[in-house]
Amino acid sequence: MPVMIDETDPFIEFIRPPLNETPAERVTRKMRETEEKRVSDAIDEQLRQEKQMLQKQKEMVKVLLLGQSESGKSTTLKNFRLEYARDEWEAEKASWKAVIQLNLVRSITSIMDALQAEIDGEPPLPANLDLDDFESVPQPRGSIDVLSITSEPELSPTPQSSLSPEDIQKLQLFRLKLAPLRRVETDLKLRLGAATEEVTSMDDIPETQSDPGMDSPLREQSESRHMVRVRKSRRRRIQGEEVVVRGLRWREFLTYGRTRNVSGKTRASFELQEAAEGGATEILAGCKEDMKMLWTSGIVRSVLKKRNIEMENNAGFFLNDIDRIASLSYIPSDDDVVRSRLRTVGVQEYRIFVDTTNSNSRGPTPKREWIIYDVGGSRTMRRAWIPYFQDVNAIIFPISCFDEVLLEDPSVNRLNDSVALWKAIITSRLLQHTTMVCFLNKCDILKRKLRSGIQFRNFVREYGNQPNDITPIAKFIKDRFRNIAIKYSNAQRTTYIYTTSVTDTKATAITLKSVRDSIFRENLASARFV
Numbered sequence: 001m002p003v004m005i006d007e008t009d010p011f012i013e014f015i016r017p018p019l020n021e022t023p024a025e026r027v028t029r030k031m032r033e034t035e036e037k038r039v040s041d042a043i044d045e046q047l048r049q050e051k052q053m054l055q056k057q058k059e060m061v062k063v064l065l066l067g068q069s070e071s072g073k074s075t076t077l078k079n080f081r082l083e084y085a086r087d088e089w090e091a092e093k094a095s096w097k098a099v100i101q102l103n104l105v106r107s108i109t110s111i112m113d114a115l116q117a118e119i120d121g122e123p124p125l126p127a128n129l130d131l132d133d134f135e136s137v138p139q140p141r142g143s144i145d146v147l148s149i150t151s152e153p154e155l156s157p158t159p160q161s162s163l164s165p166e167d168i169q170k171l172q173l174f175r176l177k178l179a180p181l182r183r184v185e186t187d188l189k190l191r192l193g194a195a196t197e198e199v200t201s202m203d204d205i206p207e208t209q210s211d212p213g214m215d216s217p218l219r220e221q222s223e224s225r226h227m228v229r230v231r232k233s234r235r236r237r238i239q240g241e242e243v244v245v246r247g248l249r250w251r252e253f254l255t256y257g258r259t260r261n262v263s264g265k266t267r268a269s270f271e272l273q274e275a276a277e278g279g280a281t282e283i284l285a286g287c288k289e290d291m292k293m294l295w296t297s298g299i300v301r302s303v304l305k306k307r308n309i310e311m312e313n314n315a316g317f318f319l320n321d322i323d324r325i326a327s328l329s330y331i332p333s334d335d336d337v338v339r340s341r342l343r344t345v346g347v348q349e350y351r352i353f354v355d356t357t358n359s360n361s362r363g364p365t366p367k368r369e370w371i372i373y374d375v376g377g378s379r380t381m382r383r384a385w386i387p388y389f390q391d392v393n394a395i396i397f398p399i400s401c402f403d404e405v406l407l408e409d410p411s412v413n414r415l416n417d418s419v420a421l422w423k424a425i426i427t428s429r430l431l432q433h434t435t436m437v438c439f440l441n442k443c444d445i446l447k448r449k450l451r452s453g454i455q456f457r458n459f460v461r462e463y464g465n466q467p468n469d470i471t472p473i474a475k476f477i478k479d480r481f482r483n484i485a486i487k488y489s490n491a492q493r494t495t496y497i498y499t500t501s502v503t504d505t506k507a508t509a510i511t512l513k514s515v516r517d518s519i520f521r522e523n524l525a526s527a528r529f530v
C-alpha cells in the first residue's frame with residue numbers, strides 16, 4: 001500500500017530537494033530516484049517471494065522413507081501415489097511393463113541357474129546364509145538393543161548331483177528352449193538403462209573378504225579362481241540379485257511415457273527401445289508354455305526345495321502370472337506395478353497432494369502438499385540420507401525378515417541391521433522432533449515362513465519357548481522397536497508402529513490414512529505449521 005507523506009513532518013526537511021536545484025540537477029535527481037525505487041521494489045518483491053516460499057515450505061509436509069534395502073520403502077511410496085497421485089500413476093503405469101517383464105525373466109533365469117548348479121553338483125546354499133560365510137555365523141553386534149540373532153543353517157557338504165541322467169536330460173531341454181530369455185534379459189536391461197548400472201554391493205566387497213573360502217577345507221584344492229567367480233556370480237543370480245536403475249534415467253523414462261517432453265536424442269533412444277520392447281514381448285509370448293512347464297515341473301520344484309530356494313519370497317515374484325504377463329496384449333495392472341521390483345539408487349523426490357481429512361461428498365477436500373523422499377537402502381547408500389534430515393516432519397521406516405541376511409553384507413542379519421538402523425535414527429539429534437512411523441512389513445511372508453516351519457526362536461534367542469505364531473512374534477518385534485523409541489526419544493515424540501504387507505494395497509490404504517492423520521496431528525500439535 002502506498003505510504004501517504006505528511007508535509008508537516010519534521011523529517012520531510014531532510015529529504016526535500018535543495019532550493020537552488022538547477023533544472024539539469026533536477027532531471028539527474030529524478031532519474032536517480034526512479035532507479036533507486038526500481039531497485040527497492042525489486043528487493044521488496046524478492047523478499048515477498050521468499051516469505052511466500054518459506055510459508056509454503058512451512059505448510060509442506062516432508063516425509064522420508066528410510067530403512068534397509070528390500071524392506072518395502074518404494075512399495076510404500078507406490079501406495080501413497082496410488083492413493084494421492086492417481087493421474088500420474090495412470091500415466092506411468094504402462095511404462096512399468098518392461099520392469100515387470102524383466103522381473104519375470106529374472107525369476108526364470110535364476111531357476112535355470114539353480115538347475116545348472118544342481119546338475120554341476122554344487123552344494124546347495126545353506127538356508128538364508130551365503131556360502132562364503134559359513135564360518136562367520138551372524139552375531140549380535142555389541143549393543144544392548146540389538147536382538148541376539150543367531151543362525152540356524154546347516155551346511156550340506158556333498159557336492160554331488162542327485163539327479164538321474166533322464167532328469168538331467170529333461171532339465172537341459174528346458175535350458176535349450178528357454179535360452180532366448182537370456183537375450184530378452186539383456187535387451188530389457190538395456191532398455192531400462194541398467195546394463196552399465198547393474199551393481200551388487202557384493203561387488204564392492206574386496207575379493208579377499210567376499211571370497212574367504214579359497215583355502216577352506218570344504219573347497220576342492222584344485223578349484224580354480226575362475227570357477228569360484230562363476231559360482232559366485234551364479235549364486236548372486238539365484239539369490240535374486242536385481243536390476244539397479246539410476247534414479248534419473250528411470251524417472252526420465254517415465255516422464256517420457258507421460259509428457260514426451262524430452263530432448264530429441266533421448267526421444268530417439270526411447271523410440272528405439274520401444275521397438276526393442278516389441279521383440280521382448282514376442283519372445284516372452286513364444287516361451288510362455290515352456291516357462292509354465294518349468295515353474296510347475298515336479299523335478300524343478302524338488303531341486304528348488306533341496307537348494308532352499310523359495311521363489312515366492314523373492315522380490316518381483318510373478319511366476320504365478322506367466323499366462324497374463326507373457327501374452328502379446330499384456331498391460332500392467334495396479335497390483336503388478338506395486339509388486340514389481342526396481343531397486344532405488346540415491347534419493348528420489350515425489351510430490352503429492354494429500355487430503356487433510358477423509359473426503360465427504362460436499363465440496364472439494366482441502367489438500368496439503370507432501371514431499372516424499374524415497375532412498376536407496378543398501379549400506380553404501382545410507383550416507384546420502386543425511387542431507388535430507390533437516391526439517392523432516394515424519395519418517396516411515398519399514399522392517400522385514402527375521403531370518404535373512406543383507407545382500408550387500410551376508411554376515412549381517414536383516415532384523416539386526418534394522419534394529420541398529422532404527423536406534424541410529426531415533427537418537428539422531430537432527431530428527432529429535434520428527435514423527436516416527438515403523439512398519440513391521442512383509443507380514444504375509446512372515447506368516448508363510450512360520451507356516452513352513454521356520455522357528456523364530458532359532459534366530460532370536462530371547463524369544464525362548466513362546467509360540468511360533470504370527471501374533472506373539474509380531475508383538476515381540478514391535479515391542480522391541482517401540483522400547484528403543486521410548487528409551488531414546490524426548491518426551492514429546494510419539495512413535496507409531498503398524499503391522500503391514502504393503503503389497504496389499506487395500507489394507508495399506510487404510511494404514512496410510514491413519515499414518516496421514518497421525519502426521520498431521522503430531523505436526524499441528526507441535527505448531528510446526530499452522
Ligand SMILES: Nc1nc2c(ncn2[C@@H]2O[C@H](COP(=O)(O)OP(=O)(O)OP(=O)(O)O)[C@@H](O)[C@H]2O)c(=O)[nH]1
Nearest residue numbers: 069070071072073074075316341344377442501502
Ligand atoms: N510379499 C510381499 N512383498 C513385499 C512387501 N513389501 C515389499 N515387497 C516386495 O519386496 C520387494 C522390495 O521392495 P521395495 O519397496 O522395492 O524395497 P526398498 O525398501 O525400496 O528397497 P531399496 O530400493 O533397495 O532400498 C519388491 O518386489 C516388493 O514388491 C510385502 O509386504 N509383502
Ligand SMILES: [Mg+2]
Nearest residue numbers: 073074343344
Ligand atoms: Mg526402493
